[in-house]
Amino acid sequence: VHVLRIVLGDQLNRTNPALRDCDPQRDLIWLCEAPAEATHVPSHRARTVLFLSAMRHFRDQLRAEGLSVRYLALDQHHYHSLGEALQADLSALRPERVCLTQPGEYRVATELAAACEAAGLPLQVLEDDHFLCARAEFEGWARGRKELRMEHFYRWIRRRDGVLLQDGEPVGGAWNFDKDNRKAFGRQGPGLLPEPLGFAPDAVTREVMALVEARFPHAPGRLDRFDWPVTAAQAQAALEDFIRHRLAAFGPFQDAMWQGEPYLYHARLSAALNLKLLDPRQAVAAAVDAWRDGRAPIASVEGFVRQIIGWREYVRGLYWLRMPQALDENVLTAQQPLPAFYWSADTPYVCLADSIGQVLEHGYAHHIQRLMVTGLFALLLGVEPRRVHQWYLAMFVDAVEWVEAPNTLGMSQFADGGRLASKPYAASGAYIARMSNYCRHCRFDPKQSVGDQACPFTTLFWDFLARHRERFAGHPRTALMWRNLDRLEPDTLAAIRQQAERLRRQLADGA
Numbered sequence: 393v394h395v396l397r398i399v400l401g402d403q404l405n406r407t408n409p410a411l412r413d414c415d416p417q418r419d420l421i422w423l424c425e426a427p428a429e430a431t432h433v434p435s436h437r438a439r440t441v442l443f444l445s446a447m448r449h450f451r452d453q454l455r456a457e458g459l460s461v462r463y464l465a466l467d468q469h470h471y472h473s474l475g476e477a478l479q480a481d482l483s484a485l486r487p488e489r490v491c492l493t494q495p496g497e498y499r500v501a502t503e504l505a506a507a508c509e510a511a512g513l514p515l516q517v518l519e520d521d522h523f524l525c526a527r528a529e530f531e532g533w534a535r536g537r538k539e540l541r542m543e544h545f546y547r548w549i550r551r552r553d554g555v556l557l558q559d560g561e562p563v564g565g566a567w568n569f570d571k572d573n574r575k576a577f578g579r580q581g582p583g584l585l586p587e588p589l590g591f592a593p594d595a596v597t598r599e600v601m602a603l604v605e606a607r608f609p610h611a612p613g614r615l616d617r618f619d620w621p622v623t624a625a626q627a628q629a630a631l632e633d634f635i636r637h638r639l640a641a642f643g644p645f646q647d648a649m650w651q652g653e654p655y656l657y658h659a660r661l662s663a664a665l666n667l668k669l670l671d672p673r674q675a676v677a678a679a680v681d682a683w684r685d686g687r688a689p690i691a692s693v694e695g696f697v698r699q700i701i702g703w704r705e706y707v708r709g710l711y712w713l714r715m716p717q718a719l720d721e722n723v724l725t726a727q728q729p730l731p732a733f734y735w736s737a738d739t740p741y742v743c744l745a746d747s748i749g750q751v752l753e754h755g756y757a758h759h760i761q762r763l764m765v766t767g768l769f770a771l772l773l774g775v776e777p778r779r780v781h782q783w784y785l786a787m788f789v790d791a792v793e794w795v796e797a798p799n800t801l802g803m804s805q806f807a808d809g810g811r812l813a814s815k816p817y818a819a820s821g822a823y824i825a826r827m828s829n830y831c832r833h834c835r836f837d838p839k840q841s842v843g844d845q846a847c848p849f850t851t852l853f854w855d856f857l858a859r860h861r862e863r864f865a866g867h868p869r870t871a872l873m874w875r876n877l878d879r880l881e882p883d884t885l886a887a888i889r890q891q892a893e894r895l896r897r898q899l900a901d902g903a
């Protein structure tokens with residue numbers, strides 16, 4: 393073997409730099425299904441199936457092109473980790489060199505580099521140009537800045553690449569349409585929603601499903617609703633379906649939630665993007681075209697583009713800037729265990745039961761459910777950030793550490809002290825009542841903070857403010873919150889804090 397070309401489960405693009413100039417006669421492409429990847433944190437059945445099925449489809453595509461592929465299927469080898477399998481193969485195959493595109497996870501990058509070193513072979517790590525912003529470019533952008541704000545990064549990328557710009561100015565007259573994009577469905581509800589295009593499991597996926605059931609019988613999550621795209625062609629079809637049927641309403645209802653409706657107008661493209669079945673430039677171009685042809689308003693198109701070239705690229709840059717220490721950060725010294733119901737959805741709190749229930753069912757919740765229901769509850773309760781991080785990494789089909797960790801630890805749990813979000817996303821039950829119909833079906837009352845009917849979000853919200861007053865009280869955009877806190881009678885606040893403490897004890901017992 394001349395060059396051993398490693399392809400990881402989240403590098404399934406045919407344009408993967410590690411596959412460029414591949415010599416079918418002399419080079420070997422190497423893919424491995426390592427059990428450790430499905431067990432270092434528990435992995436939702438659908439997440440494992442998605443990765444393995446997409447890898448197998450990719451293997452078949454490469455072989456059909458006449459390329460040589462060594463594929464270590466889960467049930468055909470006895471190695472536990474990627475590093476272990478690679479090291480054994482390097483000793484047996486003795487390639488001249490090894491090449492690999494930058495892995496998406498620090499742990500994997502370290503493990504593979506160590507395996508090559510142990511085998512005494514040079515490893516060439518290639519820039520991952522799936523992303524619009526190279527790691528070194530992000531470092532350059534960040535250097536010398538006091539604050540690393542997403543909005544600044546996003547405008548910089550938009551200007552650099554000329555996205556939605558006219559004569560150097562943002563089209564539609566603004567960089568940001570957030571004020572148009574915070575609508576709820578109101579009393580009448582969302583009405584008839586477009587059914588998103590799903591993909592019935594084919595023979596390859598079904599085989600993987602049986603394997604995952606047998607091999608990981610204790611894994612969380614269900615498989616009976618699995619319908620995620622597992623090939624580039626399906627990812628393309630999913631993109632077209634989103635652009636045609638959901639993009640126009642994506643913007644206004646981005647933050648809305650509705651019981652029993654997991655997708656609403658969201659794209660459902662994160663997993664395909666993160667496995668690289670879909671190129672972000674393609675997704676952006678399709679949305680911009682829809683705006684140009686008058687099929688979608690600027691507020692929706694800009695909102696979508698911002699998620700892809702703004703948030704997605706920005707969190708990746710931050711991840712690599714802050715690893716490995718980022719996973720240990722905990723500036724609010726939160727120590728609670730994660731409540732047991734995060735793994736079962738067995739809770740009387742309707743918003744949590746619905747959001748977690750759909751995660752178990754589909755491996756998916758949309759952004760506001762992640763941030764303002766499951767994330768918010770953990771933040772207010774004071775759950776240790778690392779445990780929250782493990783849950784998000786385990787339970788979502790789109791979970792890859794470079795995107796999951798900054799979102800969880802930074803945006804949602806404020807564990808980084810505000811590098812990502814300038815202030816914590818703290819809110820009471822009133823926010824959930826405004827943005828969803830959950831509270832209408834719940835036996836708790838978002839307006840109450842003490843007593844049997846108190847909404848735990850509301851109780852914990854006041855408790856959170858009282859606990860962290862010193863850290864946050866000076867923040868300019870939070871003045872109203874503090875004024876409201878100060879309006880509470882001392883007795884009321886004491887009762888709220890007692891109730892919060894009881895709740896904490898109760899939930900820790902079950903954890």
Ligand code: FAD
Pocket residue numbers: 657658659660661662663665666696699700703704705707757758759760762763767784785788790791792795796797799800803804
């Ligand atoms: P849409 O809402 O339709 O958005 C379109 C696309 O924009 C997404 O496909 C995604 O690629 C991108 N995007 C949107 N928001 C973000 C964001 N905050 N960061 C990065 N990209 C974004 N996203 C993941 O891909 N993997 C994760 O493991 C993940 N973990 C998260 C954990 C927490 C606590 C939070 C608050 C958010 C997390 N996100 C994660 C971001 C976001 O919630 C998902 O990308 C989104 O919900 C995926 O669904 P969708 O494809 O329907 O997205």
Ligand code: SF4
Pocket residue numbers: 741742743744821822824825830831832834835836837838847848849
């Ligand atoms: Fe959730 Fe509280 Fe509303 Fe119940 S009342 S659905 S717990 S926010």
